[in-house]
Amino acid sequence: MERAVIYVRNLENAIETLKLHDSRANDVVELAKAYLRDAKFYLSRGDATTSIAAASYAEGLLDALRLLGLVDFEWRRPSEIEKNYRKVFIAGTFELIHPGHIFYMEQAWRLGRVVAVVSRDTNAAKIKGRTVSIPAENRLKVVSSIYFVHKARLGYEDDMLRVVEEERPDVVLLGANQTFDEATLLEKFRRRGIETQIVRAKPLECSLCSTSKIINRILENFCDCSKRI
Numbered sequence: 402m403e404r405a406v407i408y409v410r411n412l413e414n415a416i417e418t419l420k421l422h423d424s425r426a427n428d429v430v431e432l433a434k435a436y437l438r439d440a441k442f443y444l445s446r447g448d449a450t451t452s453i454a455a456a457s458y459a460e461g462l463l464d465a466l467r468l469l470g471l472v473d474f475e476w477r478r479p480s481e482i483e484k485n486y487r488k489v490f491i492a493g494t495f496e497l498i499h500p501g502h503i504f505y506m507e508q509a510w511r512l513g514r515v516v517a518v519v520s521r522d523t524n525a526a527k528i529k530g531r532t533v534s535i536p537a538e539n540r541l542k543v544v545s546s547i548y549f550v551h552k553a554r555l556g557y558e559d560d561m562l563r564v565v566e567e568e569r570p571d572v573v574l575l576g577a578n579q580t581f582d583e584a585t586l587l588e589k590f591r592r593r594g595i596e597t598q599i600v601r602a603k604p605l606e607c608s609l610c611s612t613s614k615i616i617n618r619i620l621e622n623f624c625d626c627s628k629r630i
């Protein structure tokens with residue numbers, strides 16, 4: 402699986418840095434991008450072999466275009482990709498997946514290998530101040546199926562830092578709206594021998610990038626009541 406990830410990341414980098422010298426290459430570049438989408442799809446389904454095959458087709462097309470002088474781009478060494486391939490820790494309730502969640506996960510994915518921790522029902526209720534509608538196991542299954550997440554697991558009810566201690570991430574990416582204080586969190590990590598970097602994710606401007614807003618919109622549309630959360 403790790404090899405497939407390196408193939409996909411290298412291909413993404415090549416396409417991002419690609420310079421088109423001749424418009425005749427447009428259709429072939431688009432075909433390479435389609436193979437990249439296929440590679441990502443199969444990778445998200447855990448099919449590393451087919452993912453690598455799709456990425457290899459794209460690589461062949463791009464190499465041919467470069468040999469013909471129609472495009473220019475940069476391949477990165479696998480060792481360089483592996484060197485910068487860090488374990489990134491994210492966490493949340495992920496009750497109703499919305500664009501804000503996906504943006505958060507994508508930011509984590511661009512930093513490295515993503516471990517997503519889904520909060521238990523009791524902890525989520527404490528944080529949100531209400532009962533969570535979607536059970537933890539269901540939320541875990543949804544998060545596990547998202548392309549940007551390499552591994553998803555449940556947190557612990559009694560100790561929120563225990564899972565960080567077990568995973569030993571290189572980076573902890575806090576959500577844009579999560580209320581943790583970075584300095585306080587770093588001190589807690591230090592006391593438990595956890596050496597990591599804390600980064601704050603960028604927010605996404607979106608009218609319904611909030612579970613509460615989504616629920617309230619549903620109540621407005623389908624419930625003749627004044628109850629809001």
